[in-house]
Amino acid sequence: MKGVLLVNLGSPDSPTAKDVKPYLDEFLMDERVIDVPNWLRNILVRGIILQTRPKKSAEAYAKIWWEEGSPLIVISERFTEKLKEHSDMPIALGMRYGSMTIKNALKELNDKGVDEVLLVPLYPHYAMSSYETVVVKVMEEQERFFPDMKLTTLPPFYKNPEYIRVLSEKIAESLEGFDYDHILFSYHGIPERHIRKSDPTRFHCKIDGKCCQTNSVAHNTCYRHQCFDTTESVKAYLNLPADKVSNSFQSRLPNDPWLKPYTDFEFERFPKEGIKNLAVITPAFVADCLETLEEIAMEGQHQFQEAGGEGYKHIPCLNESDSWVKVMASWIKDWQETGALPA
Incomplete structure (x- = not known):
């Protein structure tokens, strides 16, 4: 059975320094975000940045936090639910960093019988610190926990x-x-x-x-x-x-x-x-x-x-606008029916 995995950046669970710190640790310790040797990244991130940055970042998150939660998470969830209305395939949402893990999203698809997944990194452009790190992380989780799954990745769609x-x-x-x-x-x-x-x-x-x-x-x-x-x-x-x-x-x-x-x-x-x-x-x-x-x-x-x-x-970004949902739905449908990916 075919299914779809949507992946975006992620978010801390709350706009507090307590929750922002582990989120920033996971994010900044990614070798594709801060691309220096691991020993130096440990010094920079855990010895310097995480000593002050969580409090400042928490204050910034508090300014934009919605009653329902993190705007990025809420918007991504709304987009996913709208997308499901246009498809008969299972669709799961995961985040590269934070508690909404890629592993859990893959498990959600696996539990529904999905063995062929279209990975959709929700980034229009290719960058090692966004698109690439999502693809690599999904491949690592798939190979480790769901080895029988087949992955196909949506290419960057910046000029589609x-x-x-x-x-x-x-x-x-x-x-x-x-x-x-x-x-x-x-x-x-x-x-x-x-x-x-x-x-x-x-x-x-x-x-x-x-x-x-x-x-x-x-x-x-x-x-x-x-x-x-x-x-x-x-x-x-x-x-x-x-x-x-x-x-x-x-x-x-x-x-x-x-x-x-x-x-x-x-x-x-x-x-x-x-x-x-x-x-x-x-x-x-x-x-x-x-x-x-x-x-x-x-x-x-x-x-x-x-x-x-x-x-x-x-x-504003495209967010969960109906026109954007329909475009993504058409790409997913083409892959489902013919295996074609958008150019």
């Missing part, structure tokens, strides 16, 4: 026409009545070295402003290229003026070169250049989370207006 359509329509709908000067596509940040590590050719990715425009097999695993490609596809779909759209990257760590330009620097720069009304979209995520709701919707607006900006519009 149906994904671009629903993303563009979401942006257009959100911009109705807002007279923007500029639209910023703010993507999750990653270290520059992750781009080079993910390059199968070992020589194409130079992060020099040219390699992303030069065709290469490296683009299949290049997060930076794929982010730019998403922006260009949306610009073309909505016929947006090139001078009113730009990209940036958020959530960096100090003393380490991450992808640029940095989102918070852009918030400070824009008002000085006459951009007073700004719209911000976060297409690296399909569900709103701490990074979109606190860092962009709250702190981003504060930074922009402190720098002299006026109007600010945070555009």
Whole structure:
């Protein structure tokens, strides 16, 4: 029997330092997130970061926490339930980090007789710290606990026409009545070295402003290229003026070169250049989370207006919108009936 496993990032169980600390420990100790030798990662994470970060992160989570729980979890559960209405296959939801484990989600499918699973990492783009770590973790759990299961993985869908359509329509709908000067596509940040590590050719990715425009097999695993490609596809779909759209990257760590330009620097720069009304979209995520709701919707607006900006519009993620559910349902149905995966 066929079934579907949806996987997203995860969340602490509550917005308290007690629950945030083990969640951050699991997240930051992932070798694909902080990609340094294990001994050094232990020092950085458990000896330094976890001494202060849980309290600060808990305060941030408390700002965006819903009555039903973590926004990312609640949205992902709503999306899953809606998706089930469009499919006769078992569908389970797991998280890469936290108590909603991938192992439990696989067990849920296994208990229903599923022996062939479509893994759906809920990330549009390939990155070792998001898409790749999900795929690797699912494979590890499957091989260890459910060796008779067969896995098929949905590829990154950053330029799929149906994904671009629903993303563009979401942006257009959100911009109705807002007279923007500029639209910023703010993507999750990653270290520059992750781009080079993910390059199968070992020589194409130079992060020099040219390699992303030069065709290469490296683009299949290049997060930076794929982010730019998403922006260009949306610009073309909505016929947006090139001078009113730009990209940036958020959530960096100090003393380490991450992808640029940095989102918070852009918030400070824009008002000085006459951009007073700004719209911000976060297409690296399909569900709103701490990074979109606190860092962009709250702190981003504060930074922009402190720098002299006026109007600010945070555009929500696709979340559990009916149009997005229908697109995912169509991909799942195609795989169920023909084994085809979206291009």
